[in-house]
Amino acid sequence: MKSLFFDIKRYAINDGPGIRITIFLKGCPLSCLWCHNPEGISPKKEKLYTRSKCLGCQACVQICKQKAIQATPDGMVTDRSLCTLCGACADVCPTFAMEISGKPVSVDELMREIEKETLFMDRSEGGVTFCGGEPLMHREVLVELLRRCGQLGIHRAVDTTLYAGAATVNEVMQHTDLFLVDLKHMDAAKHQYFCGTPNQPILSNIRLLAEAGKEIVIRIPLIEGVNADEENITETARFLASLPKRYTVNLLLYHDIGKGKHQKLGTSYNPDNIPMRTPSKELQKRCLEIFRQYGIEATV
Numbered sequence: 001m002k003s004l005f006f007d008i009k010r011y012a013i014n015d016g017p018g019i020r021i022t023i024f025l026k027g028c029p030l031s032c033l034w035c036h037n038p039e040g041i042s043p044k045k046e047k048l049y050t051r052s053k054c055l056g057c058q059a060c061v062q063i064c065k066q067k068a069i070q071a072t073p074d075g076m077v078t079d080r081s082l083c084t085l086c087g088a089c090a091d092v093c094p095t096f097a098m099e100i101s102g103k104p105v106s107v108d109e110l111m112r113e114i115e116k117e118t119l120f121m122d123r124s125e126g127g128v129t130f131c132g133g134e135p136l137m138h139r140e141v142l143v144e145l146l147r148r149c150g151q152l153g154i155h156r157a158v159d160t161t162l163y164a165g166a167a168t169v170n171e172v173m174q175h176t177d178l179f180l181v182d183l184k185h186m187d188a189a190k191h192q193y194f195c196g197t198p199n200q201p202i203l204s205n206i207r208l209l210a211e212a213g214k215e216i217v218i219r220i221p222l223i224e225g226v227n228a229d230e231e232n233i234t235e236t237a238r239f240l241a242s243l244p245k246r247y248t249v250n251l252l253l254y255h256d257i258g259k260g261k262h263q264k265l266g267t268s269y270n271p272d273n274i275p276m277r278t279p280s281k282e283l284q285k286r287c288l289e290i291f292r293q294y295g296i297e298a299t300v
Contacts, residue, residue: 018126127155
């Protein structure tokens with residue numbers, strides 16, 4: 001039983017309590033315009049190329065059996081119709097200008113990586129966070145990892161969009177201590193436009209977790225031009241206030257770090273040039289005030 005992962009972050013301090021190890025599983029049903037991990041969207045292997053790191057040594061050209069790579073004035077160019085994503089070019093690249101995103105890994109292999117960090121977890125009351133992409137796309141692997149971490153007394157968090165079937169959420173929540181839940185937009189049509197999916201399953205699953213008494217932190221990417229308007233923030237606060245208990249809200253200010261990663265992938269960041277900006281201090285304060293009016297603790 002294997003899944004593709006694309007990163008492991010050690011000593012993480014923003015993905016749940018204490019010092020944590022965060023596992024990034026590949027594949028996500030959403031395609032948010034501002035995604036800062038676009039290499040996590042596709043459930044398949046992908047090749048990344050960083051022109052600024054490239055020495056022009058052409059080791060990648062020489063080792064490629066498919067003759068898929070050519071040296072050009074713009075750096076090394078891969079013919080993706082020929083590339084088999086074997087990873088030989090990445091293996092010989094001395095500066096890691098060539099990378100393969102997506103490595104098949106078993107539950108046993110991931111558990112060995114997690115167990116290496118137990119000393120730091122124990123001392124800081126930390127644990128493991130499963131992220132993505134969307135970890136719920138890896139239902140069987142995720143549940144087995146959560147179950148085995150639970151047997152070792154490791155705190156378990158899942159960082160998720162909650163875009164999944166209720167049966168998956170029900171199974172995963174039996175083995176999860178904390179959910180970090182992304183909430184992008186309350187308007188279904190706008191959520192579809194900005195993220196590529198409707199929001200109804202997400203809202204239903206938030207309520208499902210809340211009614212089951214699970215620990216939840218709501219994370220909202222706050223983006224002027226997308227969801228930082230008073231109407232959406234008010235609707236968000238009203239929805240969260242309707243849940244059985246009040247949950248903490250983290251407002252994550254917009255940044256365009258995903259732009260560079262799209263360049264590495266050879267894809268386009270925000271191809272329709274939708275205006276997206278970091279909210280002003282005044283707008284941030286107004287959003288916080290709206291949440292306070294509904295009895296919800298929100299922080300930037």
